[in-house]
Amino acid sequence: MKITFLLNLDLKVKAGLFYAIHNRMKINNKQFECKFYNIIIVDSKPLALLKQMFRKRIYPKYIKEKYIIIDGVKYINIYYENCILDKFWGLFSCEHIRYKKLIKQISKDIECSDLIISHWGYPHGRIAYYIKEYLNKDYIAYYHGSDIHTYANSSSKNRSMILEIMEKAKKNIFIGKSLMKQTVEFGYKKNNIYNTRNGIDIEIFNMKNHNDRNKKKIIGFVGNLETIKRADFLPDIFKSIYYNNKDVSFLVIGDGSLRKKLEIECKEKGIPVNFTGRLSAEEVAKCMNELNIIILPSKNESWGSVILEANACGAYAIATNTGGIPEVVGRYGTIVNNNDNTVVNEICEAVTNTLNKNIDRKLISERAKKFTWQNICDKEYYIIKD
Structure with a gap:
């Protein structure tokens, strides 16, 4: 079976979302005859200048290579x-004009393919939608999170667009039951519609430290230091935990726009926090082997x-009741309410309770x-094959 994949890989920041797609592609590459197109979203020069004037985020071209090979998978880079x-095309129902040039670039591979698979509902799912329109090729669309809980919820127009993509797709696959719901x-x-899950690399993430972790109590956070992850709440969460448990220390793995502010706040509050910045998967696993508890206070998490x-x-995990988190945690952690007003106290209470009981870490x-x-x-x- 020949499949052309339309992907959205951030080659600058190889973090969670990168691996959620790349680890699939490594296995898909062995299961099918594949062509992988990494469609990178960038801003035109006039748009970049306009965004600069209004201090908006700019998406620049950041990679020159026509293709890149990672773990034996060849990704062909195409700029979208x-x-x-763009706004003009949308207003006059001429949106398809945006995609014609891009589809033309990959039309030879598409014509030889039995199926198109897009990862991300927009714009990659929309590109697949127009491939179906122009070249009559079936497609399967994967949805990873923000394409549904953020993009589709941001306007009725965006929601209609996502629903159109789903309607024409042969199949729609969602990461987690919550996203599908x-x-x-x-x-x-x-x-x-179907639901699936994201996996983990157990060659990297496994229990290497068999010592009694109760002797050294470390509470950790791993993720982007952004408001969507409630990273702005970390200083207050840590302060509340530290007030009740003076023998703990804290580890923050990750980077983001809030990092400097968080470091200053934690220092001012006198909390023992180590900010590592972004680490490789192997380094993250090493740090996780030192943790007693990981906290994830996210507002949204697919x-x-x-x-x-x-x-x-x-x-052990303590996390908010949002998206697919309850499904991930199951009976093996603690879920707290996804509420700005209560999240600090509830996480603190859950951490204190957990530190005072024996945890079957092997289980x-x-x-x-x-x-x-x-x-x-x-x-x-x-x-996919059915």
Whole structure:
């Protein structure tokens, strides 16, 4: 079976979302005859100048290579350019003009393919939608989180666009039951929807430290230091925990726009926090083996692979009740309310309770190891091939 993939890989920041796609592609590359197109969204020069004037985020060209090979997978890089005229095309129902040039670049591979698979609902799913229009090729669309819980919810127009993509797709695959449930709440009624999960690399994330962690109590956060992750709440969460448990220290792994502010706040509050910045997967796993508890106070989270990675390394998870997190945590952690007014106190209370009881870290680790990428891709194989 020949498949052309339309992907969205951030080659600058190889973090969770990068691996959620790349680890699939490594296995898909062995299961099917594949062509991988990494469609990188950039701003045209006029749009970049306009954004600069209004201090908006600019998406520049950042990679010169026509292709890149990672773990034996060849990704062909194609730029998809945002321009000032985009709004104009949308207003006059001429949106398809935006995609014609891009589709023409890859039309030879598309014509030889049995199927198109897009990862991300927009714009990659929209590109697949127009491939179906122009070249009559079936497509499967994957949805990873913000394409549903943020993009589709930001306007009725965006929601309609996502629903159109779903309607024309042969199949729609969602990361987690919660994400799929949201589309049903949008009013989607077709039965071409499936849910899957993200996996973990158990060669990297496993329990190496078998010592009694109760002697050294470390509470950790792993993720982007942004408001969507409630990273802005970390100083108050840490202060509340530290007030009740003076023998703990804190570890923050990750980077983002809030990092400098958080470092200053934690220092002013006198909290022992180590900010590591962004680390490789191997370095993250090493740190996770030192953690007693990982906290994830996210406002929105489609799945939460970082919980499973930490679990595999023997860390207990305390996280908010949002998106796919309850599904990830199961009976092997503590869920708190997803509420700005209560999240600090509830996480503090859960941490204190957890530090005072014996945790079967081996049991937590063994359960997490069932979420291997091979297991997940084997199940997805039958959805794709059927």
